[in-house]
Amino acid sequence: MSEYKAPLNNMSFVLHDMFQIEQFLTDLAHPAELDEELCNAIIEEAGRLCSQVLAPVNRSGDEQGCVLTDKGVVTPDGFKEAYHQFVEGGWPAFNASPEYGGQGMPKTLHVLLDEMLHASNSSFCLYTSLTSGAVHALEHHASEAMKATWLPPLIEGRWTGTMCLTESHAGTDLGLIKTRATKNDDDSYLINGTKIFITGGEHDLGENIIHLVLARLPDAPKGVKGISMFIVPRFLLDSSGNPAEANSVSCGALEHKMGIKASATCVMNFDDATGYLVGEKNQGLKYMFSMMNNERLSIGIQGIGLADSSLQTAADYARERLQSRAPVASTGGPDPIVEQPDVRRMLLWMRSHIEAARMSAVWLGMQVDKSELTDDNEQKAQASKMVAFLTPVAKAFYTDMGSMSCNLGMQVLGGHGYIREWGQEQHVRDVRIAQIYEGTNGIQAMDLIGRKLLMDKGEGFQIFAKWYSDAIRKAENTGKLSLANRDNFFSTLRESQATLNTTVEWLLEQCQQRPALAGSVATDLLELIGLCWLAGMWCLALNSLERTKYLSEQQRQQKTVLAEFFINKVLIKHQTLKASIMAGEQSIMALDDELM
C-alpha cells in the first residue's frame, strides 16, 4: 500500500497561482492575517499530521472497527493516540470563532485540511467533522450563556459533538420525527426517543459528547415546523462546568456498515435524558439547515480526498507493475502497465477530476469567506448565491466522481485491488457513504433544481453562467497555450456553455406546468453543472500557467494535458445530458408503482 502524500505543491498552485489567496484575504481584511508562506506552512503541517499520524491507523481501523462493550464504544487501536495529537496540534479549533478559543481560519484553507483528513482517514475525520458541525450550529444559534458553557471545550477538542436527526422512519423526511421533549420545572427538558445512524454517538476519544438532538415539544405544529433543537450531553455538567453525572443517553447498538468501520455509527437511545433548548423552539430544522452548506461541502470533499488517496496508490502501482507490451516504445516487455492506454485513461479520468474538484472546492471556500466578510453588499449577495447554488453540486458531484475514481483506482490494480492488503477496496467502501449521508445525492439534485434554480428564478444560475463564460474567455485570451487542437478545445467549451444555457432556460419555462419534470431531470442537471464547473476550473488553471510560481515546465504541460483530457473526453457528455433532460419525464412517470 502506498503511503498517503499530501499534494502540497498542487495545493499551493491552486491557492496562490490560481487564486492569489493572500491578496484575496487581505482585500477581505480577514482577521487570520495569513500570508503566502504561512498558508503553505499550515497545509504542510496538516499534511504531516495526515500522513504520519492518521494514515497509519486507517487500514487497521477498518480491520478492527469499533466495538460496543459494557463500558461503551471502544475505537480501534491507535485512534485515541491519534486524536490526542490532533487536539495537541490545535486542529479542532481551526475554523472556529476566536471568541471561544478558535483560530478563525478561512474556509478557503479549511477545505484543504478537510481533503487531507478524509484522504488519510475518513473514519477519523468524521469524529472531528461532526464536532465542527455542532460548533458551527451553536456559534450561530445558541445564547451567549450557552456558547460560553459548551463551545470552549468543543473547540479545544476535549469534548466532541454529534447531530442527532435521523430516526428509523424519518430520514430524508425529517418532518416525521417522533422524539419528544417535555419541559422540566427548571430550564431543562426531558428528551425521549431513538435516533439511528448517529456518527460518533458514543466513543472513547473525548471527555464528553454533546448531542444536538432534533425533537418535538408537546404543543409543536405538525411536520417540519414543529422541530426544536436541544443540547443533550452524555455527561451532565457540575457547577464548575465539568462532566459529572451520566445523562440517560445510551448507545443501543453499533450499525454494521459497508465501510467507515472505524467511525462509530450508533443507534442512540434517549430515555428521560436531560436536554437544553438551543435558540427558539420550533426553529430546529432551520438551525440545522443553516449549517448544512458547511457540512455538505465537507462531505463532498470526502469524495475528493479518498479519490486522491486511491489515485496515489493506483499511479504508483501502474508505474511499478510489469505486464505485457506497451503499444508504443516497448522495451520488448513486460512493460509497466502505466504505458497501456486503457490504464492511462483511468488514471487521467481520476486526476483530471480530482485536481479540478480541488480547485473548485477552494474557489467555493473563497465564496464562503467572501459571503461572510466582504463589505460590498453586491459581492456579498453574489457570493452567497454561489454558495447556495453550488453546495449541492459540490456534495453530489464530488462524491459521485469520488466513488467512480475509487472504483477506477481499484480497477487499475486488477485482482490486487479487490483484496484488502492494498487498501483500494477500503477506499471504495469508505467513499460510498458520501453519496448517501448529509442528504442523498438525489436530494442534492432536487435541492439544486427546486430551491436553488426554480425558486430562485434562475438568479444564482445567471451568476454561475456568467462566471463560466468568463472563465472560458480567460483561457481563450491566454497566450502561449500548448494545446494540441485549440479550435476543437474551445469549441467544445463554448458548445457546453450553449447547452447549459439553453437547457436551463428550457427548464425554467417548462417546469412550471410539468410537476414531475424537475425531479425527473434533477440528477442530469446537477451533473451538467458539475461538468461545466470543473471545465471552468481547468480554464482558470490554464490561465494561471502564465504566472505560475509553483509549477515546473513539465507540470505546466501536465495541467494542459489534463485540461485537454477533461474537455475532450469528459465535458463532451454535455450533449447526452441535454438529450436526457429534453427527453423529460415521460418514460419515468408512465408506469404504475407495482410495475417499477
Add this chain to the structure above:
Amino acid sequence: MSEYKAPLNNMSFVLHDMFQIEQFLTDLAHPAELDEELCNAIIEEAGRLCSQVLAPVNRSGDEQGCVLTDKGVVTPDGFKEAYHQFVEGGWPAFNASPEYGGQGMPKTLHVLLDEMLHASNSSFCLYTSLTSGAVHALEHHASEAMKATWLPPLIEGRWTGTMCLTESHAGTDLGLIKTRATKNDDDSYLINGTKIFITGGEHDLGENIIHLVLARLPDAPKGVKGISMFIVPRFLLDSSGNPAEANSVSCGALEHKMGIKASATCVMNFDDATGYLVGEKNQGLKYMFSMMNNERLSIGIQGIGLADSSLQTAADYARERLQSRAPVASTGGPDPIVEQPDVRRMLLWMRSHIEAARMSAVWLGMQVDKSELTDDNEQKAQASKMVAFLTPVAKAFYTDMGSMSCNLGMQVLGGHGYIREWGQEQHVRDVRIAQIYEGTNGIQAMDLIGRKLLMDKGEGFQIFAKWYSDAIRKAENTGKLSLANRDNFFSTLRESQATLNTTVEWLLEQCQQRPALAGSVATDLLELIGLCWLAGMWCLALNSLERTKYLSEQQRQQKTVLAEFFINKVLIKHQTLKASIMAGEQSIMALDDELM
C-alpha cells in the same frame, strides 16, 4: 431483506415469445429434445433451488466467510448442505456432455440457470462454475482415457474443479508464469510453483478437487507459447479411481477480499505435486482460451444476476418506504418513495438494463448452440463470429452495468442500503469482482477492438451491424406500438446505428497507423456496442409484443416504457462515445509516466 424471486415469467417471455426457443432447438435437432413446457419446468425448478436453498445462506455466508483450519478450508454453515442438494438435483451435469453423464442442456437455458445461481448466491455459484469450466476444458482437450477417469465424478458433482492460472507477477500477462513441470519416469509430471487468486482452490464441499494448472516444461519456448496444462488432483486416485493418497498441493492462505467472501480464494502451493499433461504440451494457453468464451459469458451473467437481486430489494423497498410528498397525485404524504421521479429513474435504469441484458444473454446462448449444432456452414460461421465478437461485450458490459445497478439499488435505500442488514451493500461488494476476474473489463475491451474487430477486419462487426439494423426495422414494422413519441424513438435508434457504423469504419481505417488509438478508445467502443446490442434487444422485445403469450396488457405497456427509457435516456450516450472515440489518443498518450 427481500427474498430472491426468480423472474420466471420474464424468462419465459424471452425464451418463447421473443426467441421461440422450442422451434429453434427443433431446427437444430438439439439432442435434449426440450419443448416449451419442459423449458419452463426446468427454470422453475432452478428458481426453487436458488430461492429456497442458495439464497438463504447468502448473507450468512458473507458474514462468516471461509476459514483456513488445520484440516483445510471450511466453508460457511449451510454450504455443504446446499451443495449436497445441488448435486442431488443433478445440476452439476446440466450443460455437460451426455457421454460422461451430463444432461447436455442447451447454452440457451444454461445462461438462465447461471443468472439465478449468481443472483441468489454468487459465492456458491463460483464453486460450481469453475467445475463447469474444468469439465468444458477436459471435454475438449483431454484424451479419451483421461476423460473417462476424471469427467464422470466432476459431472456428478462428487468432485469439483479449479483453474490455476494467475501467479503473483503474472495476471493479465500469463506469458510470465513460472510454475514448472518436470516429467517423471511414468506418464506423470512433478509440478512446482505457487498460484494466487484460485477460486475454490481448497474447500470441504466435495470428495476431491481437480486443479487444471498452467505450467512450463523445462524445454518450453518462452512466453505464452511455452505453457502446458496439467491435471493436478488434490487426492491421487487409487487403482479403482477413487481419491486416496493426498497429493502435495496445499492452500497456503485465503485471500481477504472485498466480497464473495464465502468463495474460497486461495493461494495454492504445488510442491512436487503429481500432475498429468492434458492434450499436447505447450498448448495450455490455447486450451484455456478455448473455454474462455464460456467462462466470460458466465461471469458477465454474474452482473445480470446480482443486479436483478438488487433491483428486487430496491423496488420492494421503494414501494414500502414512506417519505415526503409525491410530486404527482400525492395523498398528502408521506408517500412511497417509488413515486419520486429520481427514485424511478434509478429503478428504470436498472430494469431497462437488466431485462435487455437477459434477452441478449439468451440470444448469445442461442448463437453458442447454433455454432455447435447447425449443419448449415454459413450459419455456423456467422454464429461463431457473433459469439467471438460479443463475448467480451457480454463480460464487460453486463458487469459494468451490474456494478452500476447494484450501486443504484443501494442508493434507493439510502442509509439503509449502506448497512449490512438489507443485503444491498453485499451485492455491491460481490458484483465488483466480476469487472476484474476472467480478464479485466479493460482487457475485454482490448480483445474486442484488437482481435475481434481489427484482426477480423470488421467481418464479425458487419454481421452484428446488420443484426442491429434488422432489429430496428423489425420494431419499425411492428403494428400497434403505443410509443409516446414514435418518431423520436426511431430516429434515436437510427442515429445510434449511424454512429456505430461511422465510428467503426473510422477505426478500421485509423488504427493501422496509430498504435495507441485502439487501446485509448477500446472501452468507449465496447460501451457503444453494448448499448446498441441492448437497444436492439428492446426492438426485438417490442416486435414480440404482437404475439406474446406470457405478458399481460399491463406488462406489455411496461416493456414499451422500458424500451422508451432505454432509448431516450440511455442509448443517447452514443453521441458522447463517438466524440470521445474521435478525440482519439492524443491527451491519453501525451504525458510522461511519472506525471500520470
